[in-house]
Amino acid sequence: MDKKMLDLLTRDGDPEILPGMKLAARVAGVFVAPFDHFVTRAADELRLGFEGIEGDFHAGHTRKSGGREPWYPRGTEMRNERQLSIVAPDELRIVAERMSIPEVKPEWIGANLVIDGLSRLSMLPAGTMLFFKDGVTLKVDAQNGPCRVAGRSIAEHAGMADHEATSLLFPRVAKRLRGLVAWVEKPGVVKAGEEVSVRVPEQWIYRA
Template identity: 55%
Template sequence: MSQASLPIFQLPQITRPRRIEGRITGLYRTSGEGFETIPVERLDLGYDGIAGDRHGGLTRKSGGREPWYPRGTEMRNERQLSILAPDELAAIAAAMDIAELRPEWIGGNLLLEGIAQLTWLPPRTLLFFANGVTLKIDGDNGPCRFAGRSIAEKVGGGTDVELGFVQAARKRRGLVAWVEKPGTIAAGESFEARLPEQWIYQG
């Protein structure tokens, strides 16, 4: 086929890369085997995430989020850290008609401010923290009944609250990330989010 007869390739919609600054307003980790987290002043992060944390490790077992594998299949752990935003938590609480929604109740590790619609940051976004740590965003964290049940245990409401969280938190439940460059992060530390060039596939 000659060059002249090749089909015309139209570039997809492209959004240019950009940078956004933010700040850590809270840090949390699990204590023991439980799902909920507790506030801490610092987090020591290795390539396996938070050492000893429920969601730490280089690998993890597949679950309901990965129906293409038999449940319990060992796979890469791209969900080492759960990242949340205060404004999104407040919006979820308002939608659920509850007074507050604390990061600890739904297993949050980092509470970040300064980025509007945090949950919508694209995969491959890098978070560069002032003290040298780099986190890589895998994607959004889909809400589940397990987290909803944790909220219901705090505020009451039973199954209505449990299921209500899944609906209210859709598209604003935060992000999951993994450690690209290890080190220590501290509450109050600044960071820069570097969003990659984004292509909208239309094939």
């Protein structure tokens, strides 16, 4: 290894590396979107294959790019890393409070899994793995950014008078509280009440 490369690896100000950790949680609810819309409904279980939830609106090995992927022309076929939407009950309560409504139900914003028992679920980093007691493994891709479509769904379901204003409010108040998107690494069946082992990877901030 030449001296220049060695200096880069040993320079002052190297990023702090936080060790990985193992956490415990449980499934508080499971939901599917069996129709041609993202809004979900409560289910007894989720049957998961490598394509995601069987028959779900977001199932598939691939998906079409949209506004979240401005680097592709809209409609470009790409890998589906958004097979499941995961939310936390405490974060939904905060969003509801900020919107001055009694509740935000997970179904309204297309959630598939409600995971309870974790602090700041939406802040779990990409690469976090969720090991469900009955054998399923999910891998977190990213935070799920709140959008106007979900905001409009909340307005409709909560009976709010100004749907347009609510569709704009939700992305502002739900930032970093909207939960996560994940994909299926090991298929199987997930049921409400199931225990989950959460493995958070090492973390660091990359700076060039």
